[in-house]
Amino acid sequence: MTLTPDLLIQNVKPVTDTKKGGKKVDLRIRGGKIDSVGDGLKPEPNEEVYDAEGAYVSPGWFDMHVHLREPGQEHKETIRSGCEAAAFGGFTEVACMPNTDPAIHTRDVVEYIKKQSSELPVEVYPIGAVTRERKGESLTEMSDMKEGGAVAFSDDGDPVWNSQMMRLALEYSAMLGVPVINHEEDLDLSRPGHMHEGEISARLGLDGTPAIAEEVMIARDILLAEFTGGHIHVAHISTAGAVDLVRKAKSDGIRVTTEVCPHHFDLTDAEVHARGFDTNVKMHPPLRTEEDVEAMIKGLKDGTIDAICTDHAPHAEEEKEVEFIYAPNGIIGLETAWSISVMRLLQPGHLELNQLIDKLAFQPRKILGLNLPEIKEGEPANLTLFNTDESWKFDEREVRSKSKNSPWLGQELTGRAVAIYNKGRFVENRLRN
Amino acid sequence: MADLSDSVRDYPFRQRHLLGLEEYSRDDILYILEQAKYFREILDRPVPKVPTLRDKTIVNLFYENSTRTRLSFELAQKRMGADVVNFSASSSSTKKGESLKDTIRTISSMKIDMVVVRHESPGVSQFLTRQVEAAIINAGDGAHEHPTQALLDMFTMQQIYPDLTGKKVAIIGDIAFSRVVRSNVLGLKKLGAEVTLCGPKTLMPAYVDSLGADVSWDLEEVLGWCDIAMALRIQLERQGSKVNMIPSLREYHQMFGIRMEHLEKYPDFTVMHPGPVNRGVELQGAVVDSDRSVILNQVTNGVAVRMAILYLLSGGKRE
Numbered sequence: 071m072t073l074t075p076d077l078l079i080q081n082v083k084p085v086t087d088t089k090k091g092g093k094k095v096d097l098r099i100r101g102g103k104i105d106s107v108g109d110g111l112k113p114e115p116n117e118e119v120y121d122a123e124g125a126y127v128s129p130g131w132f133d134m135h136v137h138l139r140e141p142g143q144e145h146k147e148t149i150r151s152g153c154e155a156a157a158f159g160g161f162t163e164v165a166c167m168p169n170t171d172p173a174i175h176t177r178d179v180v181e182y183i184k185k186q187s188s189e190l191p192v193e194v195y196p197i198g199a200v201t202r203e204r205k206g207e208s209l210t211e212m213s214d215m216k217e218g219g220a221v222a223f224s225d226d227g228d229p230v231w232n233s234q235m236m237r238l239a240l241e242y243s244a245m246l247g248v249p250v251i252n253h254e255e256d257l258d259l260s261r262p263g264h265m266h267e268g269e270i271s272a273r274l275g276l277d278g279t280p281a282i283a284e285e286v287m288i289a290r291d292i293l294l295a296e297f298t299g300g301h302i303h304v305a306h307i308s309t310a311g312a313v314d315l316v317r318k319a320k321s322d323g324i325r326v327t328t329e330v331c332p333h334h335f336d337l338t339d340a341e342v343h344a345r346g347f348d349t350n351v352k353m354h355p356p357l358r359t360e361e362d363v364e365a366m367i368k369g370l371k372d373g374t375i376d377a378i379c380t381d382h383a384p385h386a387e388e389e390k391e392v393e394f395i396y397a398p399n400g401i402i403g404l405e406t407a408w409s410i411s412v413m414r415l416l417q418p419g420h421l422e423l424n425q426l427i428d429k430l431a432f433q434p435r436k437i438l439g440l441n442l443p444e445i446k447e448g449e450p451a452n453l454t455l456f457n458t459d460e461s462w463k464f465d466e467r468e469v470r471s472k473s474k475n476s477p478w479l480g481q482e483l484t485g486r487a488v489a490i491y492n493k494g495r496f497v498e499n500r501l502r503n
Numbered sequence: 504m505a506d507l508s509d510s511v512r513d514y515p516f517r518q519r520h521l522l523g524l525e526e527y528s529r530d531d532i533l534y535i536l537e538q539a540k541y542f543r544e545i546l547d548r549p550v551p552k553v554p555t556l557r558d559k560t561i562v563n564l565f566y567e568n569s570t571r572t573r574l575s576f577e578l579a580q581k582r583m584g585a586d587v588v589n590f591s592a593s594s595s596s597t598k599k600g601e602s603l604k605d606t607i608r609t610i611s612s613m614k615i616d617m618v619v620v621r622h623e624s625p626g627v628s629q630f631l632t633r634q635v636e637a638a639i640i641n642a643g644d645g646a647h648e649h650p651t652q653a654l655l656d657m658f659t660m661q662q663i664y665p666d667l668t669g670k671k672v673a674i675i676g677d678i679a680f681s682r683v684v685r686s687n688v689l690g691l692k693k694l695g696a697e698v699t700l701c702g703p704k705t706l707m708p709a710y711v712d713s714l715g716a717d718v719s720w721d722l723e724e725v726l727g728w729c730d731i732a733m734a735l736r737i738q739l740e741r742q743g744s745k746v747n748m749i750p751s752l753r754e755y756h757q758m759f760g761i762r763m764e765h766l767e768k769y770p771d772f773t774v775m776h777p778g779p780v781n782r783g784v785e786l787q788g789a790v791v792d793s794d795r796s797v798i799l800n801q802v803t804n805g806v807a808v809r810m811a812i813l814y815l816l817s818g819g820k821r822e
Binding site: 267268269271272273274275276278280346347388391392393394395396 | 602603604622623624625626627629630633644645646647682685708709710711713714
């Protein structure tokens with residue numbers, strides 16, 4: 071990835087505290103830092119110029135829940151291909167989950183990921199495993215991994231199942247000042263669930279993952295967070311009852327935060343039926359009901375749900391194009407998160423633009439205790455340029471991920487991230503159509 | 504053919520596959536059952552064969568053990584003169600070895616007209632329609648649908664009650680795990696019958712109400728109400744579950760097993776079972792052998808109904 075340390079970006083509208091975003095400005099970047107913000111900045115000799123044509127600009131977006139599959143499952147995704155997908159989706163930074171092979175459970179794996187991503191425009195923050203090999207049996211060397219660059223701990227893909235282990239993890243991570251992120255699922259209640267347990271699963275004869283399997287685990291983790299003083303971050307929240315639990319816990323002053331994926335505020339379990347058992351609507355947690363979708367939106371509006379993440383989970387075509395009950399869980403999401411957020415949250419007026427940017431750019435970093443980028447002279451340029459009105463078709467050619475397991479494939483979407491700037495690198499997202 | 508009335512002959516049957524009864528209309532179902540009568544008569548002939556499918560090649564793709572359904576299909580196919588190949592494999596082989604996608608595409612390349620498929624995963628027949636051109640017949644996909652079983656059940660009921668409108672059917676047993684239930688409820692409701700599902704609450708799927716039938720835990724009440732009592736096979740330990748869903752088969756028989764005393768107390772209902780029966784669990788042995796049971800008729804009718812389905816989906820018209 072070539073460096074573009076010096077760049078003049080013309081005609082961008084910074085998203086400000088106001089609802090609509092400010093008036094158009096020009097941004098001059100020098101040596102990867104914001105040099106000046108002004109009106110009518112003139113190109114200097116030999117300066118590269120990008121005319122944003124009125125696109126919005128905000129601090130770069132942060133996806134705190136992705137699966138990059140490297141090391142070990144490079145046939146699904148690599149750090150490089152995952153970061154290309156992130157850049158296309160407008161994300162300048164991502165935090166990647168440790169269910170790799172080997173798991174991100176030692177400092178050397180953390181450092182391997184940092185090294186593999188060092189030359190890429192997208193910054194990758196590894197999330198270390200809570201337990202060695204993610205087996206739930208003994209704590210990892212969290213402090214050492216944090217020194218190496220890990221920003222949180224999770225056994226995602228699986229829950230931290232043992233309550234004592236979760237207590238220890240919360241105590242230990244509290245000492246380090248980082249959250250534990252739990253994949254909230256009581257496996258005894260959920261296995262061998264292949265979709266949401268509800269009217270549709272009853273009719274399709276598929277074993278269901280009940281809402282209560284998620285809620286029981288969240289209730290436990292909230293109690294443990296209160297007891298230990300640790301910070302629990304509820305991964306990919308998906309049920310109305312779970313949102314209620316987190317809302318109540320927050321009002322009680324417990325250190326709990328949460329995130330939601332676009333598919334959980336856009337799609338329902340009816341898709342499994344409507345799409346004839348298409349495995350691109352199979353994920354964990356599963357697509358829930360209309361009532362749950364409404365609860366996600368309400369939770370985003372009232373602040374119960376802090377952040378939007380994708381749970382980007384690439385799987386190869388040969389893995390997904392199989393019998394429904396054998397298909398692995400998960401969908402890719404980096405490329406489509408912005409459009410789905412625009413269509414489901416912004417356009418219907420559930421969230422204002424600045425609120426949406428808050429969920430994508432600021433809250434994830436606050437949860438992880440990272441610095442918040444600013445569009446200010448002297449600050450490193452970490453920017454996402456985007457629009458809210460462009461119609462484009464998300465067909466296979468537009469997929470930047472190595473895998474194509476998306477439920478939105480082939481659909482007309484609205485809103486697109488047109489470019490990112492980060493780490494001295496500029497990526498313009500040109501459509502291939 | 505002379506055996507079919509003109510009204511039946513003229514019915515525009517437009518289905519390409521039989522994935523489930525969800526996609527079939529009331530008229531589709533009645534049409535199949537009417538056709539099946541003709542094939543049922545053939546089975547009673549000295550030479551129970553017709554050459555209807557002699558230019559057709561059919562593969563029976565069975566990823567689960569199913570002696571009766573596979574035999575029934577195979578007999579139906581052979582009685583109609585089709586070329587038949589059988590492919591049996593364990594479901595796990597598609598996880599370890601060749602994928603189902605490759606298997607079906609390979610088989611399809613050998614110029615197959617129809618595929619009969621049995622598999623543990625719901626939706627497999629839909630999956631196959633996306634892979635190949637052949638007509639797909641679902642012979643049971645997990646706990647989803649088993650449409651030919653429901654059709655043969657309805658055919659058998661029609662032999663007792665030619666019009667099933669308002670007839671009361673009880674289905675008793677492991678409702679959650681049963682593909683027979685879903686197809687039967689869909690089909691019977693379309694024919695105007697009333698259906699009650701009965702069994703232990705732990706063997707009911709969550710949201711059982713959405714299946715469109717009434718639900719009861721009271722066997723006596725249900726047997727007093729119904730015209731037909733269809734018992735389902737009970738397995739203590741279910742595939743994919745490490746936990747027993749009911750305490751014991753003994754207690755199940757005490758609570759939900761149909762016994763001779765029930766036949767005496769409620770003299771009107773007919774006993775059915777899709778087989779294989781666990782004698783002494785869902786049905787007392789003497790109940791199976793009693794004249795109130797039509798279980799063996801179901802088996803015979805199964806061949807006729809499958810002949811009708813194969814004929815209708817073979818794309819051929821009888822001259």
